[in-house]
Amino acid sequence: MAEEQKTEPKPEKKSDVPRCCAGCVRWEKFGKQCFYYWEGKKHCTMWAGSWEGAMSP
Numbered sequence: 001m002a003e004e005q006k007t008e009p010k011p012e013k014k015s016d017v018p019r020c021c022a023g024c025v026r027w028e029k030f031g032k033q034c035f036y037y038w039e040g041k042k043h044c045t046m047w048a049g050s051w052e053g054a055m056s057p
Contacts, residue, residue: 016031016032018041020043021034021044024044024049026046026047
């Protein structure tokens with residue numbers, strides 16, 4: 001029997017990072033799987049430089 005492996009999102013290449021997501025901890029962790037990302041996004045109101053900032057209301 002094959003052992004199930006968890007598949008974590010692959011880190012995106014630097015060239016794949018949208019300009020509005022560069023430096024965001026959410027993008028660094030989730031990449032294109034980020035809940036706030038969509039193709040062609042120009043500005044993100046949920047950008048966070050640290051997890052403390054991401055957790056603040």
